[in-house]
Amino acid sequence: MEKYLIKKRKCAEEKEEEVAEDIIKSKRTCVEGTDGDVTVKPGESETSRPGHIVESEENEVRVEKSYFLPACCSVVKTLFGDEAEKEVKKIPLSNDTIGRRIKDMSSDIEKSVCELVKDKMFALQADESTDIGGKPQLLVFIRFIDDKKITEQFLCCKELSQTTGQEIFSTVTEYLVEMDLTWKLCVGICTDGCPSMVGSVKGFVSLVKKENPFLITTHCFLHREALVAKTLGQDLKFVLDNVVKMVNFIKSRPKQSRLFSSLCEEMGSAHEGLLLHTEVRWLSRGRVLSRVHELREEILLFFALEEKTEFCELLADEIWNAKLCYLADIFEHLNKVNVSMQGRNENM
Structure with a gap:
């Protein structure tokens, strides 16, 4: 039993030494110059150089790719094998990679929709609801004719500070201006019939009709059926x-x-x-x-x-x-x- 434990201990020590050597090599790799030598400033020791680079590097993702990721891959490969190393390489280095991709996709879809509806007549469907956090959210859908077909797309979702008609009107107007659209081209609005939407004085629809008197307003059929029920x-x-x-x-x-x-x-x-x-x-x-x-x-x-x-x-x-x-x-x-x-x- 004693011989078995001594043998296992030696194997563990050898693995630790190999891991340490791989980490040192990865540190040297991230500070190598074009000629393959390590560049050291006057008065600065070679051993303190990697820490200095990490502190002064402007692009954190580049540092992680050249310094942190190779070290982690080396450790995981030594302890668990090649398959585990492949899994580690799949981990995103940035903490907001997925969020950034979603925003980029959303922005691309938004631009595509605005390009399709530009200079065309369109109709809107707006509904205000409260999310799980208790915050009011405004959902807006748009419908327009594209290539002789009626096309319906999700336009935007905006958080509201107040659920008043004026707030809804201001939010939608700002977004239309941002997307280079105008109320003059809006031919219809569909709402759920609540006071903030169809109020005769300060309702959302009433404020829009001041911009476009020829606007047609409708009450959502689904909401009518729900009210009857x-x-x-x-x-x-x-x-x-x-x-x-x-x-x-x-x-x-x-x-x-x-x-x-x-x-x-x-x-x-x-x-x-x-x-x-x-x-x-x-x-x-x-x-x-x-x-x-x-x-x-x-x-x-x-x-x-x-x-x-x-x-x-x-x-x-x-x-x-x-x-x-x-x-x-x-x-x-x-x-x-x-x-x-x-x-x-x-x-x-």
Whole structure:
């Protein structure tokens, strides 16, 4: 055993020496002149030269390529082999390489779209929404005729400081000026009909019409359908509200959600969980109702175990279940209509 350990120790020491030699060679390589010799300034030792170069080099990427990367590759090759060295060489040296490439691609697409739409009539579709960080974002799509075909492209996404009509108008106007476009060529605007968009005095559309009085404005068909779906009678609204409460009771608590999933699995159900309803996602309402209808027996048993008598009484009521079935069917058809109106080349 002792001989084995001594042998392993010698092998490790030899590897360390080889790694040290490779690092020294890589340091000398990065400071070599055109004639292959190391250039040393007066009063400066050769051993301090690599550190001086790293500190004074203006281009950090060049330093990493000539100094840091060869050393890392040498170490990895010695310890792990050629395959590991190839993987190390694939690592980007800059911390924002991917971000820079995305920006370059975005800029190229933006220039291409602006060149296509230049001096042509166009229509805009604008919508303001809030991202996951709570910041308002303005999304703008553009539609124009190119080579006798209607072309639709994503135009821009801009962060807003305020969600007012004046702020939206200023943001879009600045962008159009930057892209060498004008409101005079805009023939139509489609919005979701909110006050900041269609307000009669300070709405976005009203401000644009001051620049182009002949502008045609439309209300998004999808948003109209979503608004109609929100208009429910008191009886049906009572059913929907209770369904949301049931789902939230199970999904908002991780422990309850795990217990319900285990119950569904033991009962051999087609699904092992419920879906959350989100107001922003219009299709979610129909999917939530359908899932609750399909798992109503499992939900009833779960609430019985949890001693939730209020929910148990509702789920055991035949009239309440009939209204649930009706809502699930109606919203399923509304979702189909909603989906059919989406996508390119769809005409109303």
